[in-house]
Amino acid sequence: MDPAAGKFIGAGLACLGMGLAAVGVGNIFGNFLSGALRNPSAADGQFARAFIGAALAEGLGIFALVVALVLLFVA
Numbered sequence: 001m002d003p004a005a006g007k008f009i010g011a012g013l014a015c016l017g018m019g020l021a022a023v024g025v026g027n028i029f030g031n032f033l034s035g036a037l038r039n040p041s042a043a044d045g046q047f048a049r050a051f052i053g054a055a056l057a058e059g060l061g062i063f064a065l066v067v068a069l070v071l072l073f074v075a
Contacts, residue, residue: 007071007072007075008072010068010071010075011068011069011071011072012068014064014065014067014068014071015064015065015068016064017060017061017063017064017065017067018061018064018065018068020061021057021058021060021061021064022061024057024060025054025057025058028050028053028054028057029050029054032046032047032050
């Protein structure tokens, strides 16, 4: 197998993390919205935690992008 093909396969697999991060953020805010509609008085207390969870999920997506770029251009 060509070494360049292995780099492309690895980068493609690393890019799955970006898509899964988007799914995770959607899941976080979907569950937050569901809970906020059930108990509106507790929504204000949980809003900051929803943003923290979304930031962590997006951080993992950015880390997956960095890994993909390193595999393509450095390795």
